[in-house]
Amino acid sequence: MKTIVFVGAGSMAQAMIHGWMKEATVSPENVYIMNKSDQEKLASLNETYGVQLVCENREIVKTADLVILAMKPKDVQDGMNSIAAYLPPTAVVLSILAGVPMDTIEQGLGKRPIARCMPNTSASIGMSASAVAWNDKMESKEKAEIIQLLKTIGSVIEVEEDELHVITALSGSGPAYVYYFVEAFEKAAVASGISSQVARELLVQTIAGSAEMLKQSNETPATLRKQVTSPGGTTEAGIEALQESGFADILARCLNEAATRSRELGKRYI
Numbered sequence: 001m002k003t004i005v006f007v008g009a010g011s012m013a014q015a016m017i018h019g020w021m022k023e024a025t026v027s028p029e030n031v032y033i034m035n036k037s038d039q040e041k042l043a044s045l046n047e048t049y050g051v052q053l054v055c056e057n058r059e060i061v062k063t064a065d066l067v068i069l070a071m072k073p074k075d076v077q078d079g080m081n082s083i084a085a086y087l088p089p090t091a092v093v094l095s096i097l098a099g100v101p102m103d104t105i106e107q108g109l110g111k112r113p114i115a116r117c118m119p120n121t122s123a124s125i126g127m128s129a130s131a132v133a134w135n136d137k138m139e140s141k142e143k144a145e146i147i148q149l150l151k152t153i154g155s156v157i158e159v160e161e162d163e164l165h166v167i168t169a170l171s172g173s174g175p176a177y178v179y180y181f182v183e184a185f186e187k188a189a190v191a192s193g194i195s196s197q198v199a200r201e202l203l204v205q206t207i208a209g210s211a212e213m214l215k216q217s218n219e220t221p222a223t224l225r226k227q228v229t230s231p232g233g234t235t236e237a238g239i240e241a242l243q244e245s246g247f248a249d250i251l252a253r254c255l256n257e258a259a260t261r262s263r264e265l266g267k268r269y270i
């Protein structure tokens with residue numbers, strides 16, 4: 001995959017570019033970026049990473065080996081229209097759009113090898129949890145190249161396309177839930193007399209440590225939770241408050257609402 005063209009250079013494209021440049025996976029001379037109108041963002045990415053600008057020179061799309069669709073779902077048709085006439089038949093397409101099915105992309109850009117991936121913003125530090133699905137045109141060599149690219153920005157698992165709605169709700173949106181959790185806990189700690197600095201430092205390390213425990217130990221989350229929970233102790237009191245407040249139901253609702261939105265996005269922009 002020598003020449004890569006990003007159609008849409010926003011937050012997620014930047015996270016991926018940052019990850020690739022940090023790991024020197026891709027050479028910046030081979031990465032082209034385009035936006036709808038935000039030239040300032042393009043100039044800033046050019047200055048920071050040395051990546052190239054498509055600008056008015058759409059001819060460059062003719063040299064693309066890999067095109068990454070990274071605009072918002074509402075812009076998918078415009079974005080595809082802007083490159084369709086230039087896209088060579090050999091180019092592979094990787095979409096990171098929430099909800100939008102590969103069928104829609106095949107209709108806009110022709111039957112060709114297409115991958116649909118759901119990364120997350122932790123790509124910028126090489127910690128994305130990415131899931132990827134393929135259409136039936138994708139050959140194993142192209143799959144391997146895309147997996148290799150995705151591995152340099154974090155972990156990758158191969159899934160079926162219809163699983164991506166729930167995955168988008170879980171790990172695509174997931175960082176936002178964790179940040180919201182930290183915001184809420186920090187606010188509660190400050191209200192209870194701890195400084196936000198102390199609360200943040202302890203919370204962040206607690207999350208990082210717990211994530212590592214989940215990765216490194218062979219125990220289930222429930223067993224690890226029980227190891228913290230002394231009978232009649234503080235954790236038990238805290239967990240009871242979560243249970244009485246319907247915490248598990250709240251998270252189930254969060255996941256369902258986000259997955260439903262992903263399905264709706266897919267239908268809205270066909």
Ligand SMILES: NC(=O)C1=CN([C@@H]2O[C@H](COP(=O)(O)OP(=O)(O)OC[C@H]3O[C@@H](n4cnc5c(N)ncnc54)[C@H](OP(=O)(O)O)[C@@H]3O)[C@@H](O)[C@H]2O)C=CC1
Nearest residue numbers: 008009010011012035036037038071072075078079097098
């Ligand atoms: N943010 C996240 O955490 C994640 C996002 N995603 C998916 O990634 C995609 C991008 O999200 P995100 O980076 O947050 O969005 P941003 O709004 O930050 O970036 C979208 C970019 O697309 C550009 N764009 C819009 N229309 C066109 C067009 N017709 N041609 C070329 N470029 C265009 C915009 O340019 P301009 O500003 O000029 O309009 C903008 O720079 C979405 O589909 C989202 O579902 C997936 C995983 C995680």
Ligand SMILES: O=C(O)[C@@H]1CCC=N1
Nearest residue numbers: 098168171172173174
């Ligand atoms: O909120 C969104 O729609 C995108 C998809 C996953 C994360 N951000």
